[in-house]
Amino acid sequence: MAYASTSHQALTTKTNNAHTVAPKTTWNVVRTLGEGAFGEVKLVVDSRNVSIAVAMKCIDLQRHPHVIDAVRKEALLQRMLRGHRNIVQYIGMRVEGGSEFQIFLEYADGGELFDQIEPDIGMPPAKAQFYFRQLIDGVKFIHSMGIVHRDIKPENILLTQNDVLKISDFGMATVFKHKGQERMLNTRCGTLPYVSPQVLTGTYRAEPTDIWSCGVVLVALLAGELPWESPSIGTKAYMNWKESANLDEHPWKKIGTVALALLRTILTEEEGLRATIERIMNHPWFTADFVKHKGVLSRINSCAQYSSSNGAPVKKRRCELGITEDSCGQFVDSISQPAACVPRCSLEDTLINARKVVERKVVNPAFSQPENIEALLLNHSQIDESQMQCIDPLQLLVRRMTRFCVKVSVVEAMNRIVEACESSGFDAKKRAYNQLAVSDRREMSFMVAIYEMVYLDGKKVMVDFRRSRGDGLEFKRAFLVLKRKLGIIVCKEGTDWLERHGLVCSQAFTQLSVH
Template identity: 45%
Template sequence: MATQIGTEAEEFVEGWDFIQTLGEGAYGEVKLVVNRMTQEAVAVKIIDLSKYPAAKNDIRKEIAVHRLLKHKNIIQFFGNRVEGKLHYIFLEYAAGGELFDRIEPDIGMPQPDAQLYFRQLVEGMAYLHKLGVTHRDVKPENLLLDTDDTLKITDFGLATVFRYQGKERQLNKRCGTLPYVAPEVISAKEYKAEPADIWSCGVVLVALLAGELPWDQPHYDNKEYYDWKECNITLTPWSKINNLALSLLRKILLPNVEKRASIEQIQNHVWFTKKFNKDVSNLSSTIATSKRKCSNLNLSPSPTKEYSTGMSASQPLWHGSAGADIDHKPVLEGLLHGACFSQPVHKADDILISTQMHGTQGNSQTLLQKLVKRMTRFIVTTAADETIDRLTTVLKDMPGYSYKHNSLGEVTITTRDRRNVPLVFKAHLLDMNSNILLDFRLSKGDGIEFKRHFLKIKRKLTAIVNVKAPITWPSPAVSSPMLSTT
């Protein structure tokens, strides 16, 4: 049977169309819906509680925290609605895509760009902490961009309140993503919320500047972490980072919580305040890495043996006020209150729901222009069936890869990354006005690793890549998206 690409957008409710699946999670999907008349775009997270009853408390807690937040660097929460066992959460749509997509594997990005995004991340975290909220899963996959390159923190599934009415509490849940968590989070002891988030921000900065993560986990048994503690900073990723940025990382990535930099100290650091020229390289051209000193590293002694690699995905329950409802735009009223939802939710593959959330509105763009910006896509010279044949043939010849292909033109690819952690991503076909776009989307795993595997697959498909139409962003020249539905 011929591979189907799809012929039209699918109606979500009256006046609103499904345009694209943005992501999948343990309890459902995140989809982009666009108002047919106004072209307003909204991300909707769909959870089927009949299939996943355990999600009820998690979703309630996520909503209670997220609805408190309103800041330019936080994905906006518009509202939620329940239809029987189906739960809908409506969020801002960030059309600029995921931050990890801007990171070149093993390279990173220019310092001015890294500084731009890091400044916004710190500003967003300062806002959260001022409200007494901790995110607890800061990583590039949870950082989105709008069309103006404004960074948006998303995915508050692990967030909790650590300060309420002036009273602060320590946390004890081990949760987050291992390469980004602070050492005290995995030590099976109580920990302070703010320093733990700050540590994660520091690991994000390493990824921005070096295009790789510094360690699998911040534990003394890990060689890369041990090297950092022992001031061996002539090795990668530290050798890719200039001394000014490294001096900031020395203050952030301190196991000693009491000496770890605060947000105010980060904002006053010379790297944070310096005005970089756009042609500044990641690497320092004037100071050799071999001459670096570790005198101000101030690393604490190794953690004790009291340690477990089991990370919890749950957060402590907070019974405080949920906050006032946000005033919704009139065009959203049909989504939030009156419309009848008819689209069934399809089973997901045990993936974090909001890893792929995107968000922002526009009022004059075509439906196609609403597609999220993504570097992991390209136009092919082959027809749909041949494209799928070429892709699956390549995957068969790549050790460690497996795949499933359905008749809707979607291939689910499963492998393991360099840390031996499962990595799942999907490739599907989009009809771009007589051209076929092969689009890849992360489902589960590390974003930088996903991009590294995408580039490997793309190189093996060089023969069918249309170099005359190197689409990486949505093009205004094509009329309408022809998307496969899942």
């Protein structure tokens, strides 16, 4: 896929009351990570060191000029939350040419939490507890800073390759406490199945609202489905839960008694009786040691050590990036994360001959974050989408379970997928010879891309599904429907190949031994 090179003005750095023009260089835009209502999130790498990758959230100010204040607020709130291992790290922000607002964020290369949830099944309690502990730890920190998220859901929770959970997307967040004074909130926002009843009916307190959302996330983790469409009087499933009338039905009958007791304290309608963070963290289910298998325990312990090392606060340095304090109050801080990477290659071409990239076996290191984010942003005033350096294709793909290998060519696979989509009631439109945009009638959409990879251990044709909009569990269900219809061309041994290259979650981690 061809890209156009876009030039931008050099950034101006204010240092000691003097202005210094930073030298021009380039960002390399690798690909789009996701789409939103007002823009896109792109994966970009440093042209001088392609092992350094960050996520760039781009908001089109020409098409959506009314969102500028909200976007600035989002960036500033996320800046306040730097330094915690379970929050996506804020790097910086700037306006490019007056037409695009860019927020630079840590790149979480392990995918989205919803991808780890098996529809209608969920995940083993040990794995759910592992993620839920990290979620609660992150929410506790957010609240300690006087901020409330207001849109906690699996689609807004990311993972690293080491299974460190990262809370993201602070577009609905706001300050609820300042100098010890808490204010009531009244903005109706969030995602219906996850919002608390008070959000739908009037004023509400901040902390109980996020806690409620965490409870719904836990239901999804344990049962693979949502408990209700909304927590309202008109929703039968919610009213039955409120009256304890449906505990022998889905999803509750799939959840153990101790976990169900915890959910009873969290999903309590009255805010004053709802569990606090401290109560959740002291609950027997939260503190229980589910893990028996030494290998899994070692993996989890190593993840915890990784989290701790990356979560330590870093020394902060400030500089202004061509945006006045009046317009944005912008500063950029240095954030460091260890780990080196092998070179990577553009995925936008379907046919990839990786022998031209490396002549050795694949390794799966994590992406690096820059040692000096300040210098990285100041020196990148041009974003170049045409001069992408050759980098390892496998390392550009976020790990997720919604991909598989097929035994046919790219062209035949594309034709088969279009047929499967049409017979399943999906609207499929070709974006390129190897890309499809698929949607349904419920405002759920996703992208399908087909990549032919020739690597040292063989040639594989991989089909990759990526959610664009809508509920993550519904997306996973759609994926499973289409995969079943394509069963005759699915390459069974391809699963091992994908796992070996870190493109799907390790089966050793998903098959936990639990009580």
